[in-house]
Amino acid sequence: xxxxxxxxxxxxEAHDHAHEAHPKQSFIYKYIFSTxxxxxxxxxxxxxxxxxxxxFFLMMVMRWSIAYPDKPMPLIGAFLGxxxxxxxxxxxxxxNMFGAMHGTIMVFLGVVPLAFGAFGNYLVPLQIGxxxxxxxxxxxxxYWLNLIGGVLMMMSFFMPSGAAQxxxxxYSPLASTTQMDVKDVFFSGQTQWLMAMVFLISSxxxxxxxxxxxxxxxxxxxxxxxxxxxxxxxxxxxxFLLLLAFPPLEVAAVLQLxxxxxxxxxxxxxxxxxxNRHLDIAGGGSPLLYQHLxxxxxxxxxxxxxxPAFCIVSDIIPCNIRRPLWGHKxxxxxxxxxxxxSFIVWAHHMYLTGMGAVVSTFFQITTVSISxxxxxxxxxxxxxxxxxxxxxNTPMLFACAFLPMFGIGGxxxxxxxxxxxxxxxxxxxxxxxxxxYVVAPGTIFALFAGIYxxxxxxxxxxxxxxxxxxxxxxxxxxxxxxxAPMFIQGLAGFHRRWYNGGMAFEDTTRHLLxxxxxxxIAAWCLALSxxxxxxxxxxxxxxxxxxxxxxxxxxxxxxxxxxxxPGHGNFNFEPVVHRGPYEYSVPGASTDYTPQWLAxxxxxxxxxxxxxx
Amino acid sequence: xxxxxxxxxxLLGVPGLASEHGxxxxxxLGLIQWFMLLLFVGWxxxxxxxxxxxxxxxxxxxxxIGVRGHAxxxxxxxxxxxxxxxxxxxxxxxxxxxxxxxxMGPDVVKLRAVxxxxxxxxxxxxxDGNLGNQELRFVNTSAGNMIGRDLKDxxxxxxxxxxxxxxxxxxxxxIIDVTSKDVIHNLAxxxxxxxxxxxxxxxAHIWFRPTKTGEWDIICGQLCGVGHSGMKxxxxxxxxxxxxxxxxxxxxxAIKASAAxxxxxxxx
Numbered sequence: 001x002x003x004x005x006x007x008x009x010x011x012x013e014a015h016d017h018a019h020e021a022h023p024k025q026s027f028i029y030k031y032i033f034s035t036x037x038x039x040x041x042x043x044x045x046x047x048x049x050x051x052x053x054x055x056f057f058l059m060m061v062m063r064w065s066i067a068y069p070d071k072p073m074p075l076i077g078a079f080l081g082x083x084x085x086x087x088x089x090x091x092x093x094x095x096n097m098f099g100a101m102h103g104t105i106m107v108f109l110g111v112v113p114l115a116f117g118a119f120g121n122y123l124v125p126l127q128i129g130x131x132x133x134x135x136x137x138x139x140x141x142x143y144w145l146n147l148i149g150g151v152l153m154m155m156s157f158f159m160p161s162g163a164a165q166x167x168x169x170x171y172s173p174l175a176s177t178t179q180m181d182v183k184d185v186f187f188s189g190q191t192q193w194l195m196a197m198v199f200l201i202s203s204x205x206x207x208x209x210x211x212x213x214x215x216x217x218x219x220x221x222x223x224x225x226x227x228x229x230x231x232x233x234x235x236x237x238x239x240f241l242l243l244l245a246f247p248p249l250e251v252a253a254v255l256q257l258x259x260x261x262x263x264x265x266x267x268x269x270x271x272x273x274x275x276n277r278h279l280d281i282a283g284g285g286s287p288l289l290y291q292h293l294x295x296x297x298x299x300x301x302x303x304x305x306x307x308p309a310f311c312i313v314s315d316i317i318p319c320n321i322r323r324p325l326w327g328h329k330x331x332x333x334x335x336x337x338x339x340x341x342s343f344i345v346w347a348h349h350m351y352l353t354g355m356g357a358v359v360s361t362f363f364q365i366t367t368v369s370i371s372x373x374x375x376x377x378x379x380x381x382x383x384x385x386x387x388x389x390x391x392x393n394t395p396m397l398f399a400c401a402f403l404p405m406f407g408i409g410g411x412x413x414x415x416x417x418x419x420x421x422x423x424x425x426x427x428x429x430x431x432x433x434x435x436x437y438v439v440a441p442g443t444i445f446a447l448f449a450g451i452y453x454x455x456x457x458x459x460x461x462x463x464x465x466x467x468x469x470x471x472x473x474x475x476x477x478x479x480x481x482x483x484a485p486m487f488i489q490g491l492a493g494f495h496r497r498w499y500n501g502g503m504a505f506e507d508t509t510r511h512l513l514x515x516x517x518x519x520x521i522a523a524w525c526l527a528l529s530x531x532x533x534x535x536x537x538x539x540x541x542x543x544x545x546x547x548x549x550x551x552x553x554x555x556x557x558x559x560x561x562x563x564x565x566p567g568h569g570n571f572n573f574e575p576v577v578h579r580g581p582y583e584y585s586v587p588g589a590s591t592d593y594t595p596q597w598l599a600x601x602x603x604x605x606x607x608x609x610x611x612x613x
Numbered sequence: 614x615x616x617x618x619x620x621x622x623x624l625l626g627v628p629g630l631a632s633e634h635g636x637x638x639x640x641x642l643g644l645i646q647w648f649m650l651l652l653f654v655g656w657x658x659x660x661x662x663x664x665x666x667x668x669x670x671x672x673x674x675x676x677x678i679g680v681r682g683h684a685x686x687x688x689x690x691x692x693x694x695x696x697x698x699x700x701x702x703x704x705x706x707x708x709x710x711x712x713x714x715x716x717m718g719p720d721v722v723k724l725r726a727v728x729x730x731x732x733x734x735x736x737x738x739x740x741d742g743n744l745g746n747q748e749l750r751f752v753n754t755s756a757g758n759m760i761g762r763d764l765k766d767x768x769x770x771x772x773x774x775x776x777x778x779x780x781x782x783x784x785x786x787x788i789i790d791v792t793s794k795d796v797i798h799n800l801a802x803x804x805x806x807x808x809x810x811x812x813x814x815x816x817a818h819i820w821f822r823p824t825k826t827g828e829w830d831i832i833c834g835q836l837c838g839v840g841h842s843g844m845k846x847x848x849x850x851x852x853x854x855x856x857x858x859x860x861x862x863x864x865x866x867a868i869k870a871s872a873a874x875x876x877x878x879x880x881x
Contacts, residue, residue, distance in 0.1 A: 092840070166836065171796075171836075173797070173813060174797065174836065177795070177796065270750065272749060272794075272795065273729070275730070276759075278749075287813065287815070322675035324677065326679050352799060353815070353817070354712075354818070356712055364705065364708075368696045368699075368700055371692075371696065372689070372693060375692055382660065383679070386667065386679050386680045388667045388672070388675045388676075389674060390668045390672075391669045392668065392669075400664065403660060404656060404660060407653065407656050415646075418645075418700070418703070419704065420707045421641055421645065423638075423808045424806045427801070427834040428834075487625070488625060492628055493803035497836045497841055498842040500842050502842075504842055507828075507829060508628070508803060508830045585677050587677055
């Protein structure tokens with residue numbers, strides 16, 4: 001872990017490259033097939049933002065169908081094609097397709113790559129004072145595998161069968177038996193979903209191995225475990241979750257692929273029928289096995305979605321309240337406990353399949369237990385605010401909104417944790433409301449906060465505050481009009497995945513159908529509220545207010561010690577860490593921030609430097 | 614007391630209840646809703662105070678130490694205690710009753726619900742009170758055996774199958790075997806506060822005791838394909854007298870029909 005040697009090595013290497021490198025080739029290797037963690041982080045970030053937008057677009061089409069079923073969709077309807085939307089009317093098939101792909105894209109191609117791929121890649125080496133990731137080439141592979149997976153996923157929309165239509169969970173036998181009547185089963189959406197997942201999972205595995213090794217081996221001098229920012233700790237736990245939870249899903253995907261392509265029946269029971277015909281299979285398989293493999297991944301995956309959000313918020317809050325994070329150590333332990341427990345709660349997604357008292361007792365106890373570290377994390381962040389001097393800039397607004405919004409998401413998980421109340425609410429809109437509060441105004445708000453916060457380090461310019469507020473307030477309001485009514489509908493018995501929003505079940509739904517319209521309008525307004533953000537991201541690159549020093553927020557963690565923007569090799573000096581990560585407003589200090597890299601007795605200087613390489 | 618606890622449920626529009634154990638489910642749900650409300654109001658109040666009191670203009674200099682004292686620990690312990698009460702007092706016993714203490718005796722009504730794209734069929738145990746065996750390999754569409762009844766099983770001689778509507782008596786324990794022919798469906802009975810996945814190859818059971826007569830929707834709760842949004846059946850709870858008559862008529866007809874048919878060959 002000798003940073004001195006690695007720095008010298010890198011400097012030497014970089015000089016050699018500078019002499020040898022062909023100028024044209026160097027552009028491609030510098031910006032496209034780069035092995036620099038920062039470039040890869042930005043690549044991950046831009047790709048996943050595009051996918052987030054794509055996933056959001058699918059949802060807007062679905063919301064039309066829910067609110068105005070069997071009516072032609074204006075503007076967009078004409079472009080959906082007669083096969084899927086005859087006369088511009090969204091068909092149930094198209095709805096199911098968009099539903100499955102909305103979930104898949106948002107989780108596997110949007111939020112996780114942005115949270116873990118982009119933020120993890122860009123910031124973890126900087127925050128621990130490393131020159132790059134431990135395995136830069138694997139890192140590049142991780143990004144490119146992710147992109148291949150994403151492109152496969154999107155290409156499946158244009159296949160004769162259309163994309164996958166069996167929910168993001170892709171349960172067998174539905175997923176194994178649909179789209180089997182096409183000319184070539186390999187080129188069907190359901191099969192391509194599995195192929196794409198294999199690429200995405202491989203990408204995640206490479207990324208997680210890299211993050212773990214980097215954090216363990218490449219911390220700079222003085223960066224002891226408890227001096228690591230919570231951000232790095234959270235990413236470490238997230239990486240372990242990805243590393244250990246994803247392989248079972250990869251197995252499930254491969255086995256389901258066999259069931260589809262080679263006539264095996266890992267997940268297909270004896271005597272299975274489709275449209276009253278016995279399928280030509282050996283049988284003996286178990287649909288429940290697929291669910292176990294899937295949820296063994298997908299529950300830890302939930303924490304993969306949440307922990308990076310906590311990571312980001314726990315950096316932004318101390319910086320903007322000018323006082324230390326309250327309970328840094330407690331939060332670290334809570335994240336570790338959370339990570340461990342996330343592996344033993346998966347069957348709470350399966351109460352409906354029927355289980356005995358012993359199994360259900362086990363999973364109810366573990367599920368309720370996991371709420372404890374979650375509450376600890378949230379409580380620490382909230383208590384941190386007490387005694388602060390809060391400056392409400394755009395990143396802080398998003399970080400502050402994260403707290404109560406994630407709170408709603410967490411609290412509404414309670415009735416779902418207990419098996420008997422879950423039976424009543426499972427697969428209803430209550431569940432949809434619950435996890436969207438966790439992920440959308442929860443995680444995605446934290447991700448927005450992170451983009452606004454670290455943008456000046458990446459580009460050397462601030463994002464526009466007015467546009468930021470125009471992004472924040474409408475988003476917050478629309479999110480709540482979109483997701484809060486879901487709880488009401490869910491309690492009334494509205495089930496998910498109805499293309500017509502519940503028209504067929506009038507006795508159950510009649511009195512609350514009007515909420516569908518409210519939610520859909522909120523969804524479209526939410527889309528409009530993203531325009532200021534998109535403009536802001538692009539216009540600020542050239543037009544944003546320039547930063548005047550490397551540490552414009554007066555923060556304390558190591559990424560702010562780098563030149564703006566950080567160059568190849570990250571630091572212009574050899575970073576040494578002298579203290580914990582959140583030393584704000586230290587009594588007796590000359591400034592209200594005492595950065596980690598500042599030697600005893602020194603005063604932080606405000607200067608703008610440029611990368612040497 | 615019950616009214617107070619469930620008042621929040623009513624306010625939020627939890628639909629009418631029609632089963633015996635559902636009262637405990639609603640009770641528990643009501644308690645959780647109050648607990649959630651309490652925590653949310655607490656957090657929001659705290660945040661509202663903090664966001665005004667400690668904004669830069671009101672508090673230019675931050676305090677390095679921040680909160681002193683252990684209020685948060687006490688709140689955390691409080692949360693844990695409430696959760697333990699919910700677990701031990703409600704969730705675990707309720708689930709044991711529903712999953713392991715199945716009712717027995719002559720008044721139990723047995724049914725089998727078989728899901729397929731996109732409707733439900735219900736096999737009734739008939740006058741003998743016992744359900745005939747069913748397996749997917751016995752499904753024979755041309756012979757009219759749509760759900761795969763075992764025609765050799767003597768228990769099944771008086772069984773009959775109705776499609777699209779489930780008729781059950783009020784006040785008697787109902788046991789339903791839930792399964793499927795093709796993909797996973799879910800038998801969701803909202804007013805009974807119960808739901809069960811219908812998984813092909815899996816024999817799952819639920820039981821409940823209806824407390825009200827009436828008609829409700831049976832919803833398919835699990836994505837099952839293009840027709841999922843319209844996979845609907847009718848749940849009809851009738852008086853015991855009406856049900857007995859319904860059972861007797863259909864069962865006698867079934868016995869007649871099976872006697873008229875040539876007995877299935879012993880071997881093929």
